[in-house]
Amino acid sequence: MPDVRLTVDRTPHVVPAGASVGDVLAGAGITAAIAVRANSEQLHDLSWVPEDGDRLESVPMATPEGRAILRHSTAHVLAQAVTDLFAGAKFAIGPPVENGFYYDFDVERPFTPDDVEAIERRMIEIIKAGQSFARRRVDPDEARGLFADQPYKLEIIDRATAGAVEGEETVDAAGPDITVYDNVGSKGGRAAAGVAPGLAFTDLCRGPHLPSTRQIPAFRLMRTAGAYWRGDEKNRMLQRIYGTAWESKEALAVHLRMLAEAERRDHRRLGAELDLFSFPTEIGGGLAVWHPKGGAVRRAMEDYSRAAHERAGYEFVVTPHIARSTLFETSGHLQWYADGMYPPMELEGATYYPKPMNCPGHILIYKSRGRSYRDLPLRLFEFGTVYRYEKSGVLHGLTRARGFTQDDSHIFCTPEQLAGELTSLLAFVIGLLRDFGLTDFEAELATRPERYVGEPAQWAEGEAALRVALEASGLAYVVAAGEGAFYAPKIDVHIRDAIGRRWQLSTLQVDLQEPGRFDMEYQAADNTRRRPYMIHRALFGSVERFFAILLEHYAGALPAWLAPVQVTMIPIAERHVPYLRGVAEQLRERGVRVEVDDSAERMQKKIRNAQRQKVPFMLIAGDDDETAGAISFRYRSGEERRGVPVDEAVSEVAEEIASRRLVPLAVTAGATHE
RNA sequence: GCCGGAGUAGCUCAGUGGUAGAGCAAUCGCCUCGUAAGCGAUAGGUCGCGAGUUCAAUCCUCGCCUCCGGCUCCA
Structure with a gap:
């Protein structure tokens, strides 16, 4: 050989x-x-x-691809366990996903928590039995025979043999045959586990798989959920079981700790704990009220954003929250976006809609008089509150709401200015996000979707301009084909937060529709009338969403310049309160958000409270400090510094806030409780 | 919207077919204290809403409301 x-x-x-x-x-x-x-x-x-x-x-195994193989194999074990325990269960698909896997089943009744426990126990038996995953190639007819009682598998086989539909990679690359994996019980497997040697389970699968179920080191079933077959709400709803699997027990434990940490940081939880905002049911789902402390943070964010926009040559405008239907007919929202809009109100023979976007209003400001090329670029900015109908099931705290405020701008410019505007805009975006302490960026160039308006040539031009800006920025980016808005190609900027989660924030869009729909024009230097280009952009995306992301990124311990309460003054005994009030007054004059804790609690309890509220600075005074005209710091880190002259302390706090430093001074190690 | 889960004091939760409890928070009193919970007392609930079963429902049944998880990754 x-x-x-x-x-x-x-x-x-x-x-x-x-x-x-x-x-x-x-x-x-x-x-x-x-x-x-x-x-x-x-x-x-x-x-x-x-x-x-x-x-x-x-x-x-301990690589992204290796884990995907592990998880996919674990999904097969899940399917085998379910078919073992639930006679007649039909199984659909079971792919690996980020951090885990799922499998969809069509069963008589939804799984209960007890069912899930039983399934997990059965999976452990299968894993211990050490079944091998054996690959087998079959022709389509043979495959149909194998899965005669599995309608979802038959559908998959039909689609696969009909050719690669919608770019699906459904057929093994080596030929037209279908591949299946047999789970074969080994003789070495534990007979006591009740998994007999011989063929235990067969699933249609492209592979690859682990050699044996015994090589699954650690897994856990996480939750059940309903999921439409093929993700289409017109299809039957299947019962999905989510699980996770890792290369070691330690890796699983790390993952579970990360989930616990994410729960601890959940902005909805922190919003209640820190008294920042709430969603009164009397108002309605997805509509937040901002409490004083949340309002303070929000104002600090907005003030900073305003100042940055002012420096960057934006002008500030204000537009109403509702407008006549005719405006949204002109803009195209009623034709294209009606599903996302609140229903109309009728009054005095006219129909009004709450606005889902701010662009039409800004366009009307542009059109309020004749425009010259000398006016361009015209950059209009507004913290514009919009209302969008989101299905009740998709609402999620401040990150998916029905009413929210965009830091929205529309830039009107000449065709020659477009690429330059986009380039400087992208630099502006990144600079602003960095100022809020975000450092890990990824950009996406989202191109023409299937359902779009306008001419392909225009789309190509817009996409090209966005690409120029991306190249000039040096930012890493990927092309998200077909992910553009119906009216515009766009750049979406994503960030990764402190625990590695990815969030979409900013969006920059080259609008190809509105200038024409509104018949916008400007007078060029050669006295001809031309159509301006229009850029939509929101940097925070929405103030609410950005606030939520920051809150989770910092786990509630916002940098001093953003903290709702920047200083809590704590007396050792009640007699020190007047002295502290005097110091607080000096801080307030320097623009510091300060509270004096004059409650009846003991000092230790006051420290605990301020610590739990994640206040950056505690200023404490007792007899020693008062006599010396001094004060003592306790920083959020737990470090302390005693006997600091009041003037010096006030300056330190004021300068720390003014610096917008991201970590308060003197914080070195994480001496955190809780 | 659809599937599942959950709704008991302001918050976190316990509990039972015979109309309810804890801790924290709140209020009042005592304590006057040097870096993460001092002590005591008081008050607080139509057990999400509505109907049904029952001598009796917070508990069982049905409907509704609200919140939570998922419905994107394609054998």
Whole structure:
């Protein structure tokens, strides 16, 4: 038999023909791999037999691809457990997802928490039994026979054999056949576990998979949920079970801790704990009220944003919250966006709608008089509150609300100015986000969607201008094909927060519709009338959403310049209150948000309260301080500094706030309780 | 909207077919204190809303309301 020459992780190897990847890796001393990538393309199981000249890269479990294989294999175990326990269960799809996997089932009744526990126990049995995942190639008819009682699988087979529909990668790349995976119980498996040797389960699957269920180191079922078949609400709702799986028990524990941390940081929870905002049911879902402390933070954010926009050459405008239907007919919102709008109000023969966007109002300001090229670029800015109908099930605190305020601008410019405006705008966006302490950015260039208005040539032009701006910014970006708004290609800026979650914030859009719909024009230098270009942009996205993201990013411990209460004054005994009031007055004169805690509590309790409210500075005074004309700091970190002269302390606090430093002074280590 | 889960004091939660309890918060009193909870007392509930079953419902049944998780990643 001729030998086969391969490279494995860039090292040449010669193996006998017919050797499987598992044999090859074992020979090469690579033990951690659970699959390989061949020739930088397809992933393969360890049972796959490579051909002469193949370049193999081993895929360890503790990599994104390795975890996806692990999770996908765990999903199969889940499906087997469900079919074992629920006779007649139909199973649909079970892919790996970020941080886990799911599997969708069609069952008689939804799963109860007890069911999930039983399923999890059954999965542990299957894992301990050490079933192998055996790949098998079948022709479509054979596949239909195997899954004769599985309508969802039959549908998948039909779609696969009908050709790669909608770009789906449904057929194994090597040929027209379908592949299935058999779970085969090994003799070494525990008979006591009740999983007999022999064929235990078969699923339609592209693979690859782990060699054996025993190689699933750690998993947990997380929750159940309803999910429409193929994600379409016209289809039957299936019962989905979500789970997670990791390369080690430790990795699972780290993941669970991250989830607990995310829950601890949830802005809805912090909003109540820190008395920032609430959603009174009397007002309605998705409509927040801002309490004084939340209002203070919001004002600090808005004031800073206003000042930045002023420096960047924006002009400030205000437009009403409702407008006649005719305005939204002209803008196209009623034709294209009616599903997202609040219903109309009739009065005096006219129909009014709450505005879902601010652009039409700003366009009318542009059109209020004739415009010259000398007016351009015209940058109009407004904290514009908009109302959008969101289905009740999708509301989520401040991040998905029905009423919210955009830091919205529309820039009207000449075609020649477009690329330059976009470039400087992108730099402006990043600068502003950095000032709020966000550092990890990713951009997306979202191109023409399936459902769009305008001419493809215009879209191409807009996309090209956005691309120029992205290239000039040096920002890493990916193209999100077909993700543009119906009226505009756009750049979306995403950030990653302190615990690694990704959020979409800013959006920059080149509007291809409105200037024409509103018949906008300006007089050019050559005395001709031309149509301006229009850029929509919101940097926070929405003030509410940005606020929520910051709150979660900082886990409620906002930088001093944003903190709702910047200083809490704490007397050692009640007799020190007047002295503290005097110091508080000096701080207030410097613009500091300060409270004097004159409650009947003991000093220790006051410190605890201020600490729980995440106040950046506590200023404490007792007899020693008062006699010396001094005061003592306790920082949010728990560090303290005693006997600081009052003048010095006031300056330190005021300067710390003015600096907009992101971490309060003297905070070095995380000496945090709770 | 759809599927599931949950609604008991301001908050976090316990509880039972015989009309309810804890901790924190609140109010009052005592204590006057040097860096994360001093002590005591008081007050606070139509057990989400409506109907049904029952001698009796916060508890069981049905409907509604609100909130939470999911409905995007494609064998």
